Amino acid sequence: MILDIKNITVAFGGIVALNKCSCKIQKSKITAIIGPNGSGKSTLFNVISGLIPPDEGSIRFEHTDITKNKEHKIARLGISRTFQDVRLFKNLSIKDHLEIAMSTSDEKLLPSLKDGKPDNTKEIHHLLGLVGLKKPLNTVAIELSYGQRKLLDLAVALAKPHSVIMLDEPVAGVNPQLRKDIKEVLRKLNKQGETILVIEHDMNFVMDLAEHIIVMDEGKVLVEGTPEKVRKDKRVLEAYLGE
Numbered sequence: 001m002i003l004d005i006k007n008i009t010v011a012f013g014g015i016v017a018l019n020k021c022s023c024k025i026q027k028s029k030i031t032a033i034i035g036p037n038g039s040g041k042s043t044l045f046n047v048i049s050g051l052i053p054p055d056e057g058s059i060r061f062e063h064t065d066i067t068k069n070k071e072h073k074i075a076r077l078g079i080s081r082t083f084q085d086v087r088l089f090k091n092l093s094i095k096d097h098l099e100i101a102m103s104t105s106d107e108k109l110l111p112s113l114k115d116g117k118p119d120n121t122k123e124i125h126h127l128l129g130l131v132g133l134k135k136p137l138n139t140v141a142i143e144l145s146y147g148q149r150k151l152l153d154l155a156v157a158l159a160k161p162h163s164v165i166m167l168d169e170p171v172a173g174v175n176p177q178l179r180k181d182i183k184e185v186l187r188k189l190n191k192q193g194e195t196i197l198v199i200e201h202d203m204n205f206v207m208d209l210a211e212h213i214i215v216m217d218e219g220k221v222l223v224e225g226t227p228e229k230v231r232k233d234k235r236v237l238e239a240y241l242g243e
Contacts, residue, residue, distance in 0.1 A: 002027040002164060002195050003048065008057035010043055010219075017043040019219035020057070025164070030186060030196045032206045034230075035216035036240050041199045042084065044216070045168055049081050050074040062163070080162035084169050086149045088141040094152060095137035098124045101159035127155045130188070132181050147174045154185070165189075167198045171205055183209050207231065215239065 003025035010018040018040045025031050033041050046052040048059060050071035058067045066074050088097060102120050124137065133151040141149060150170065157165055170186075171179040179202065186196055186209060200206050206213065207227045215223040215230055217239040223230055230236055 001025065002062055003197075004060040005044070005048070006058050006060075008044065008047055008054045008059065010040075010047060010052060010054050016219055018047070018054070021216070021220045022057075023214050023221050023224065025195070025197055026212065027195050028190070028193050029211045030190050030198065030209055031212045031214065032210035033197065033199050033214045033216060034201070034203070034206055035222070039216040039239070040219040041216055042168060043219075045081065045166055045199060048074075049079055049166065075160065078161060078163035079166065080157045080160040080164070081166035082153050082157050082168055082170065084172065086146075086153045088149060088152060088156075090142040091140055093138045093140050094128070094133070094135060094144075095121075095124055097141065097152060097156050098127060098159045101156045124159075127159055130158070131155045131185055147178045150174055150178070150182075154182070158189070164195045164197060167196065167200075169200055170198060171200060171202055179205060 001024050005024070006022050008018050008021045009016070021040065021044060033044065035041055043052065047054050050066070050069050050073065053068060058065060060066070061074070061077060061079060064077060066077065069077075092100075099120060102123070121137070128134070131151045131154050133148060133155060135144065135148065141152065144152060154167070154170065157167070167186075171182050174182070183205060186198070190196055198206075198210070210227060213224065213227055213230045214221055215233075215236050222239055223233045223235055
């Protein structure tokens with residue numbers, strides 16, 4: 001177990017986004033979090049990564065309590081993530097993005113780009129080959145298609161020193177071929193020992209990829225288990241279709 005999430009509660013005004021949500025994330029496995037819109041998936045991601053402090057509950061990452069830690073401290077401990085909306089600097093190059101992600105000496109933008117930094121070109125080419133992004137290193141983000149930006153976003157998350165990578169809807173809005181490509185990238189990463197936690201609405205993608213699935217509804221875990229177990233559970237169908 002690499003993440004232990006216990007009784008996390010988050011309320012925004014009178015709306016309870018997470019209601020005593022508890023689950024465990026196993027090391028070196030692909031775990032998917034699914035559920036209908038408003039079930040609390042992204043809020044849980046935001047709590048784990050330090051963007052939102054929980055009102056109640058606790059989170060342990062390996063042997064460290066990270067419940068009240070800020071985003072940058074959690075990232076430094078080894079949790080890397082992407083967002084639903086791709087967050088890139090539109091006028092920075094592919095190489096610049098990855099140089100910044102690899103930098104551990106300073107969290108500020110300009111020092112990460114200054115002269116005298118190590119030459120990471122070989123590692124950058126390796127990362128781009130891993131995710132399948134075939135563009136010159138000097139290509140700026142604004143020149144990339146949406147799918148290519150998704151791939152760069154994934155490469156940036158991988159470039160950051162990490163023990164867990166959290167992907168928020170990695171194939172949302174991309175074409176079917178790219179979905180297959182990203183699935184194969186994630187499988188390859190997992191075979192290399194990566195711990196991957198993913199939110200995704202594409203059920204075919206999830207059922208074919210994840211080893212363990214957590215189904216959320218109304219801010220808490222409804223069902224969890226193997227894809228076969230989840231697929232057969234009537235409560236999952238009820239949560240999605242309201243039957």
